[in-house]
Amino acid sequence: MHDSNSVHDSNDAGAPATARAHSNIGLIKYWGKRDAGLNIPAAGSISITLDALATETSVAFRDGLAEDEFRLNGVRFPAGRVTRFLDLVRTAAGQERHAIVTSTNNFPTGAGLASSASGFAALAVAAASAAGLALDERELSGLARRGSGSAARSIYGGYVELHAGSAPDGSDSVATQLLAPHEWPLSVVVAITDPGTKAVDSTTGMRASAAASVFYDTWVDTAEADLAGMRAAIGARDFSALGELSEYSCLKLHAVMLSTRPALAYWNAGTVAAMHAVRELRASGVEVYFTIDAGPQLKALCAPDAAGAVAAALASVAGVVDVRVSGLGGGTVRLD
Numbered sequence: 001m002h003d004s005n006s007v008h009d010s011n012d013a014g015a016p017a018t019a020r021a022h023s024n025i026g027l028i029k030y031w032g033k034r035d036a037g038l039n040i041p042a043a044g045s046i047s048i049t050l051d052a053l054a055t056e057t058s059v060a061f062r063d064g065l066a067e068d069e070f071r072l073n074g075v076r077f078p079a080g081r082v083t084r085f086l087d088l089v090r091t092a093a094g095q096e097r098h099a100i101v102t103s104t105n106n107f108p109t110g111a112g113l114a115s116s117a118s119g120f121a122a123l124a125v126a127a128a129s130a131a132g133l134a135l136d137e138r139e140l141s142g143l144a145r146r147g148s149g150s151a152a153r154s155i156y157g158g159y160v161e162l163h164a165g166s167a168p169d170g171s172d173s174v175a176t177q178l179l180a181p182h183e184w185p186l187s188v189v190v191a192i193t194d195p196g197t198k199a200v201d202s203t204t205g206m207r208a209s210a211a212a213s214v215f216y217d218t219w220v221d222t223a224e225a226d227l228a229g230m231r232a233a234i235g236a237r238d239f240s241a242l243g244e245l246s247e248y249s250c251l252k253l254h255a256v257m258l259s260t261r262p263a264l265a266y267w268n269a270g271t272v273a274a275m276h277a278v279r280e281l282r283a284s285g286v287e288v289y290f291t292i293d294a295g296p297q298l299k300a301l302c303a304p305d306a307a308g309a310v311a312a313a314l315a316s317v318a319g320v321v322d323v324r325v326s327g328l329g330g331g332t333v334r335l336d
């Protein structure tokens with residue numbers, strides 16, 4: 001077969017491709033970039049992939065479209081960030097056509113849980129396939145990173161590390177899997193405290209912290225020690241160490257956010273009440289730890305057999321409006 005045909009043959013058919021990705025939460029957090037244009041993180045991060053929060057995305061490149069069309073849960077949205085991402089795929093594939101992108105989240109998009117991680121991981125796999133690009137997982141992770149740093153991690157299931165790398169072009173800033181989900185099951189109880197939140201998005205917040213938090217350089221300089229500790233905790237299946245380090249990285253992240261000028265204050269009263277509830281549970285003998293991203297929802301980490309008790313306790317906290325329980329999920333898969 002002719003070279004360009006072997007790369008581009010599914011373009012010619014215009015075959016749509018569909019992929020499903022799960023969201024993830026950072027245990028050692030990502031906050032800051034060494035290259036904003038190429039979206040290369042300033043430091044590595046470690047996450048777990050969640051089975052309860054998934055995005056399914058279909059991409060079809062079509063003749064005659066004047067622009068990309070993007071629908072999420074049946075509603076048309078401006079395609080700006082999707083188009084910027086698809087431009088990378090089009091350039092790599094020699095594809096000039098625009099695309100119809102149809103996405104669904106299996107969780108309410110208004111619940112403040114919508115994550116760019118599952119979104120861009122599913123989009124990377126579906127778009128690469130629809131454009132006829134044969135990419136391996138490492139390349140898909142690097143591609144997903146261009147859409148959103150955390151999306152690079154959602155290419156893989158279970159326990160995942162995104163490496164900062166050192167190559168100026170970001171080619172070694174990709175994720176790798178540390179453990180598959182079945183190798184060490186874990187539960188995450190998500191306590192929703194504000195279903196309609198509109199916070200400062202992560203990209204904007206990171207830029208602000210890098211420019212205006214006196215703690216930012218220390219945050220980046222101390223990341224490697226946290227990553228090493230978490231790798232060791234995961235390798236040893238040491239839940240106490242994993243939980244303690246997760247809470248530490250979360251609180252250190254929020255110290256950077258709160259010391260940004262103007263402050264990035266993502267917590268509400270329910271978030272703080274849920275943090276105390278987790279610590280009280282722990283003092284009473286239920287081993288559970290929390291982590292919080294750039295928003296007001298709290299995620300509690302516990303062993304699967306403790307998830308029921310943790311969910312019941314968090315559901316009764318003032319300001320918690322809903323709880324969801326998730327196990328660990330697999331990586332991004334093609335569905336067609």
Ligand code: DP6
Binds near residue numbers: 117
């Ligand atoms: C607080 O991956 O959303 O959730 O690369 O700018 O799209 P961009 O940022 P994003 O940042 C996630 C930040 C975080 C921490 C984490 O997931 O590690």
